[in-house]
Amino acid sequence: MTTDPLAPLLALADVAPAVDRARDRVDQALRHRALRRQGGQVAAEVGLRSAVASAALEGYPHEREDVRAGTVTDPVLQGALRVAGALPGLADLWPKAPRQVLARLHVLAARGVVPEEALGRPVADPAVGARLDGLAGLVAGGTKAAPLVLAAVVHGELLALRPFAGPSGVVARAAARLTLVATGFDPRGLVAVDVGHREREPEYVGAAGAFATGTPDGVRSWLRHYASAVEVGADQVGIIGDEILAAS
Template sequence: MSTGTDPLAPLADLPGVPEAVAEVRKAVDRLYGHRVMRRRASEVTSEAALRGARASAALDGADWPLEEVRRRTDFSADAQARTVGGALRISAEAGQLLSTWRHSPLQVLARLHLLAVGDADPSAGRPRRPGEPAANAFPAELDAVEGVGAPVAGGAEVVELPPAPSAEESAARLDQLSQLLAARAEGAAGGTPALVVAAVVHGELLALRPFGEHNGVIARAAQRIVLIAEGLDPKAICPAEVGFAELGTAAYRQALLGYLGGTPDGMARWIAHCGAALRLGVRESTAVCEAMQRGMV
């Protein structure tokens, strides 16, 4: 059972959530115990960052083959290339932002946005202002299709997400989220499993869409930072982004609707979806470890 004063604690006891937390913990522990991790952990981390960035860019509409991402050196040619480049910059730097995240999550989010759009963009690093629109949580070109990876079970119709809250409301809720995370870092609140905290941060950023664009890749990077900060994935070797892409944008959207609804069942479904994505990320890195062990990498 969850304890403490953390306002997120009740989420850990929702139906199905303890099981999701336990399954994730077991999968992550198994990966960290792989014999390759004793000798080549840094290589696994680098590969996870690359694969996570590729998948996150795919979810933002730039679905490039992994080898193309690995081969390219110029990411300025067009919008898709810039999306991939931004995802790579974010993935490479996310682990270095940990100390700042613990006392100023908003500063880290601003940095992630700058990395996503590039410093030449006048909006880089700042949330949207009153009257400025927020881009869709999922790119328009993916709204009309079943999405990256698997479709929603049973061929369910894609449901439109509600519009983002106003810039004022978004800023207020973002400040509340930042205060909650800072309190956890200071030990004033805690006890809630890392998966639950990461899922809430991810879902809230997709709900608020605090920046004019690239909110998806920023939300997924924030989830990764939380998993590092909370000690579940300290070496950043579990690319949940790969799992979200494999499960598909339609399933991603449906799960997010559960979070946006705020009901116990909806919140539980969102947390379970994040857990399933993380386990698939573990599977991806386990395959990398196995390939390294066989001398194929």
């Protein structure tokens, strides 16, 4: 019998309660009354806010209203918007062909930022390739860990590896969101986790660096941050929903 490599993570101090709190917060958020008739509007706004947050975390901050107005031409921001728009259509393919989806995400994120020949191609490093294969195996059913734990590991590992040229962090954040969607944790892609990362950016950067060390404390720090970011992202559903209802 093969041991699930992610099984021990829930046993790390404070991780299981943090995961449970995040799950409860998401369940509550997805019952917001705005989702009954204005779910499409909520999803579109979540996509916009997520893209703005992801670009900012990559070092390209822009005012959300400027982005909404279509006046921002920054290629990293435009790539993040393309990625956000593509996620619903990639969710079914993600657990079946994760390496293919990662390549597609990079093409969307990095167009206009890196040379054409580099789009969709991971760096030529056997060690990176081996770890990508291992990560793909987890996504494709190699673990029964809680969806939030798997998403956090996908995100942290891709941040640590930076397997693609250019805005590799945009790819990492998108892959993590895809994991939450594909596993049914957030089936409609309404949890703006990247907003949570942006709002807690110093913690995000520090915890990602801690995860990259591979130590139990480092991994624990990252999982706790990720759960907190999910809670912030879930709260965005209510904030956006209330704004839409007030305007209707």
